[in-house]
Amino acid sequence: MLAVSASALALAVLATGCSSNGDSGNASGGKTVITVEGLPATTKPGPRQAFLDDVKRFEAANPTITIKPTDASWDAQSFAAKLAGGSAETVIQVPLTEPQGIIQRGQALDITKQVKQLPEYGKLDQHVLAEEKDTGGKLYGLPVNEYALGLVYSRAVFTKAGLDPDQPPVTWDDVRADAKKIAATGAVGFSIPTTDNFGxxxxxxxxxxxxxRMEAQQGGKWVSSVTNDATTQTLQWLSALRWDDKTTGTTSVITSTDPVQALATGKLGMSIGAPxxxxxxxxxxHGNKDDFGVSAMPQGGGNATLSGGTVAMVTAKATQQQAEAAVKWIDFEYLQPQLDPTVAVAQAKAQSAQEGAVVGLPAVPLFDQASTDQIAAAVKPYATVPVDNFTKYLTDTRKLTYVSEPPVGAQDLYHALDPVVQALLSQKNADLNAKLASAQKTINGTLQRLQP
Structure with missing residues (x-):
């Protein structure tokens, strides 16, 4: 749902006229041929050329493999038909919400054997592999990138309020207490977006x-469970901040960019976001880069945070030769830059040469702590971000369980819940239970339509 995932999913599918569908995986000369998604669009000439250069380097190192890249990308309306019809690329990239459905429909290949043959398999963080496994523990995908939501805050506002910016709140009770101190300075203590499904x-x-959890399985299908105690408690907590503490501001219609702008201009202390x-x-x-702070998501007993990102999967029609080639490619293009210091430094140098580039921005680690620390140390001399400001996020988020977005109709579910969040911020005595029940009815109607 973050821009990191939402904007990346809006590109149209390019008809390539070529896929591994019906392909034996062997071109003339005995080469294994695979088609791969991930080629940046022509509107991004720099990243596109860098990707094509990577293809050349990979093929030079693996002369028996031919890579045919496409700039096809995930599209909820057309991609299901591509998969069902067998016209999808050998290596596809899908949002983290999709692997379980793809696995259950038999549209991806079990790549456990190929992944376990990678030298770095033992270093992969098992947190980030959970959503790509079936119930039996077989692996069907590898992460391209992943994010986990946390608390974003203004270090300058914290300091002004007498709070330690290096010790951000770790529970929702802490957030409430800190929001009061921030509000006493004239800034808004805590705010989140409420429109366009963000609420x-x-x-x-x-x-x-x-x-x-917002959805649960019932009779083999997903149904809404938004009326759970955790959701009710969250709404009550937000209502208390709005009406008892008066630390959220008075606006109920808040866009996705409003909190970021308020943080950057010193008008807000805390919100929810990612690195x-x-x-x-x-x-x-144009916020001061040293004022940006991010930490792990505050907790209320669940020890969890919402995660998202992109997963690379091998379509079920691939041969074993293609599967081996595909895993080699995924490893080369997406895993090694986050594991091999030489590759990471080369990438950082290339990025730092671009004017205004953001270099060294931390993300959810795909590998163990030792490997992550090694990459961070190698890249730090080229970083343009204040990497020390991300330490709490990286260390504490690793301790949480990563839970992906609701598996069916997530955006429809969010849309139905927006008015509930807006109501509690605009109506002091809003009947939150009734509004949740109404939203659940709406969501269940949508889920019935989306599931056969």
């Missing part, structure tokens, strides 16, 4: 931190 998204991740919020904080709203 429902924020409510969902906050419910996760209290142990709630990549930094880019907008600095480049769009």
């Amino acid at each position: 429902g998204w924020m409510l969902t991740t906050m419910a996760y931190t209290r142990g709630g 990549n919020t930094y880019t907008q904080f600095v480049t769009t709203y």
Whole structure:
């Protein structure tokens, strides 16, 4: 739902006229041929050429493999038909919400054997592999990138309020207490977006931190469970901040960019986001880079946070030869830059040569702590971000359970919950239970239509 995932999913599918469908995987000369998604669009000439250069380097190192890249990308309307019809690329990239459905429909290949043959398999963080496994523990995908939501805050506002910016709040009770101190300075203590499905998204991740889940399986199908205790407790907590503490501000219609702008201009203390919020904080709203803070998602007993990102999978039609080639490619293009210091440094140098580039921005680690620390140390001399400001996020988020977005109709679910969040901020005595029940009815109607 973050820009890191939502904007990347909007590109149209390019008809390539070539896929591995019906392909034996062997071109003339005995080469294994695979088609791969991930080629940046022509509107991004720099990244596109860098990707094509990577293809050349990979083929030079693996002369028996031919890579045919496409700039096809995930599209909810057309991609299901591509998979069902067998016209999808050999290596596809899908949002983290999709692997379980793809696995259950038999549209991806079990790549456990190929992945376990990678030298670095033992270093992969098992947190980030959970959503790519079936119930029997077989692996069907590898992460391209992943994010986990946390608390974003203004270090300058914290300091002004007498709070230690190096010790951000770790529970929702802490957030409430700190919000009061921040509000005493004239800034808003805590605020989240409430429109364009962001309100429902924020409510969902906050419910996760209290142990709630927004969908549950019933009779083999997914149904809404938004009326759970964790969601109710979250709404009551937000209502208390709005009406008892008066620390949220008075606006109920809040866009996705409003909190970031307020953080960057010192008008807000805390919101919800991820490390990549930094880019907008600095480049769009010209905030002081040293004022940006991010920590793990505050908890209310659930020990969890919402995660998202992109997963690379091998379609079920691939041959074993293609599967081996595909895993080699995924490892080369997406895993090695996050594991091999030489590769990471080369990438950082190339990025730092671009004017205004954000270099060294931390993300959810895909590998163990030792490997992550090694990469961070190698890249730090080229970083343009204040990497020390991300330490609490990286260390404490690793301790949480990563829970992906609701598996069916997530955006519809968020849309139905937006008015609930807006109501509690605009109506002092809003009947939150009734509004949740109404939203659940709406969501269940949608889920019935989306599932056969």
